[in-house]
Amino acid sequence: MLPRNASSQLGFVGRMPDGRHHQSAGSLPSRSKVVRINVFPHQLSQCAPPPYIMQTDLRFAAALSTAANTADAVNEVCHRAGDALASTPSLAMVFFSPHHAEHAALIAEAISGGLAAECLLGCTGESIVGNAQEIEGEPALALWLAALPGVSVQPMHVQFERTPEGGTVVGWPDDLPEPWPAGAALFALADPFTFPADWLLERLNEDRPGVPVLGGMASGGFRPGDHRLLLGRRVLKEGAVAALVHGPVKIQAVVSQGCRPIGRHYVITKAEQNIILELSGKPPLQQLQELFDTLPAADQQLAQQGLHVGRVINEYQERFERGDFLVRNCLGADRNTGALQIGDYVRAGQTVQFHVRDAGTADEDLRDLLSHARAAGDAQAALLFTCNGRGTRLFDAPHHDAAVLAESLGAVPVAGFFAQGEIGPIGGKNFLHGFTASAALFGPLVG
Numbered sequence: 114m115l116p117r118n119a120s121s122q123l124g125f126v127g128r129m130p131d132g133r134h135h136q137s138a139g140s141l142p143s144r145s146k147v148v149r150i151n152v153f154p155h156q157l158s159q160c161a162p163p164p165y166i167m168q169t170d171l172r173f174a175a176a177l178s179t180a181a182n183t184a185d186a187v188n189e190v191c192h193r194a195g196d197a198l199a200s201t202p203s204l205a206m207v208f209f210s211p212h213h214a215e216h217a218a219l220i221a222e223a224i225s226g227g228l229a230a231e232c233l234l235g236c237t238g239e240s241i242v243g244n245a246q247e248i249e250g251e252p253a254l255a256l257w258l259a260a261l262p263g264v265s266v267q268p269m270h271v272q273f274e275r276t277p278e279g280g281t282v283v284g285w286p287d288d289l290p291e292p293w294p295a296g297a298a299l300f301a302l303a304d305p306f307t308f309p310a311d312w313l314l315e316r317l318n319e320d321r322p323g324v325p326v327l328g329g330m331a332s333g334g335f336r337p338g339d340h341r342l343l344l345g346r347r348v349l350k351e352g353a354v355a356a357l358v359h360g361p362v363k364i365q366a367v368v369s370q371g372c373r374p375i376g377r378h379y380v381i382t383k384a385e386q387n388i389i390l391e392l393s394g395k396p397p398l399q400q401l402q403e404l405f406d407t408l409p410a411a412d413q414q415l416a417q418q419g420l421h422v423g424r425v426i427n428e429y430q431e432r433f434e435r436g437d438f439l440v441r442n443c444l445g446a447d448r449n450t451g452a453l454q455i456g457d458y459v460r461a462g463q464t465v466q467f468h469v470r471d472a473g474t475a476d477e478d479l480r481d482l483l484s485h486a487r488a489a490g491d492a493q494a495a496l497l498f499t500c501n502g503r504g505t506r507l508f509d510a511p512h513h514d515a516a517v518l519a520e521s522l523g524a525v526p527v528a529g530f531f532a533q534g535e536i537g538p539i540g541g542k543n544f545l546h547g548f549t550a551s552a553a554l555f556g557p558l559v560g
Contacts, residue, residue: 171362171557172260173494174198175526177243181252183209183216187223190256194526195228200260202228204356206300206496207235207343208242208530211333212252217341217348224256225346232266234354235343236302238530239333239501245519245527247512249504257496257528259555264360265290270344272352273308282313284352293321294359298366298553300496301328303353305533306337310353314536314543325366326543327553328355329498329532363490365554367482368537370440370546371475371503372421372468375412376404378433381463387444389422389453392465396451404467415469419443422455425464426540433464435478439539440468442547470548472508479514479550483521492522492554497529499550504531507548514550522554 176193178186186209205224213220214237225233241248243255271284299317303310314326331340342349358364379400383391392400401420405413423438430437441456459465486492499514507513518527529552536543537551 170262171493171555172198172200173258173526173555175244175255175257175494175528177241177246177248177253177255177528179248179251179253181212183213183219183254186213186252186254187220187256190254191223191227194256194258198258198260202230202258203232203261203264204259204266204358205230205233206257206528207233207254208238208528209235209254210241210248210252211237211239211339213237213254214333214339214341217343218346220254221343221346221348228258230258232268232356233343233345234268234300234302234356235341236331236354236530237333237339237341238331238532240504240531242497242499242515242527242529242531244524245512245515247504247515247531249511249531255528255530257494257526259494261358261360261362264358264362267357268344269355269357270342270347270349270352271308271313271355273312280309280312282316289357290359293324293357296363296558297324297357297359298364299324299326299355299357300553301326301353301355301536302342303328303330304340304342304351305330305332306334306340307351308353310534310536311545313353314545318542323541325364325538326536327364327366327496327498327551328536329530329551330534330536330545332501332531332533361558363556363558365486365489365492365556366538367486367550367552367554368535368539368546369475369479369482369550369552370438370539371478371507371548371550372423372438372440372470373435373474373478374423374438374466374468375408375416376467378425378464378466381459381461381465384459384461387455387458389455389459389465390450397453398446398448398451401453401467412469415471416467419470421468421470422453423466423468424457424459425466426542428464433466436482437540438466438468439544440546475503475507475548475550476513476517479517480521483517483552486554487521490556490559492525492556494526494555495522496553497527497550498532498535498537498552499529500535500546500548501531501533502548503550518552
């Protein structure tokens, strides 16, 4: 049976106050009535790993430095990745640990000026991903470069402003194409203290259906103003920096929530905001107790440690499998009524299923999704936005997600960071996630 204190055990699975896990995803989303979308000398460390480069019409390169001195670190990655790319970068992405935040302007100038990058996006990250490595809690800086002939890259800095009607997102460039082209993708890096990414994603799902949004929330800071965002030579502390990419390049989204479904599907028959009052005609805790009694001991233990609810995104499918659900935390339960509170708004008629998460499931899920993505076309580079609750906080060994990408895709250039909320599509719609690995795979456009 479920333990008597299941309510309290379910209740702690939400937002973590110490910043170790995401601070936005998984908590109850806010609602607004209106959200309108109107080179330096090179000093190389002797033990630095080799830069990765992929040779095609599309060119990519990435390099990682663990030098503690910012000037040394940025010089090293600019030299290694810039020489490997041997071309002017159309898009540059840089991710750096909080150790380098104070010298963010130096980083921006070195890449925008020294490498003449046409578009630079960057942010601080608690831990940094570079090729097959994840550097957790130590000084690190990763640079990712792409030369994309014929591809349009449109940078922007957007901010949220409150209005009497609710709110508005401002800063969209006047020259954005209308409508957004087929195959376009939006990359976004945002400050979690000043930018409600979930609001933006909800609006984009309505106004720009089918356009994937990939990225993450800056991490490593503890208060407003701690994080840094880079847009070209500009260093920012608020809002979000983004780039709309479209043209002859294929961008695949791989979003691994690291969960697997248990039991059967249920239909919500009664709900209020984020509280499920009935599942298929019974109180949720009654359904959960009946399911719990049928689970193997290992799954019972996982359910007690942290239970999740997956909501089907596309109700018109004939069958629902892993990857068809938007997974949210169970935040609490009421034993008197049997109701269940989750980190998402729900309504009657939606299909849900209970999920569990552990290291083995997270590993299996990421490998499976990457295998399917590779079958759809070779990836020549990747950006990885993984949760700051993964890494060695979830897996027994370091470098897990980066290593799995390297094993699955080969030695392609990869860079990214541990985010405080990961952005990526599930079921054709974009969401802010937690405990997730969200990857963008780049390859040639075929056909």
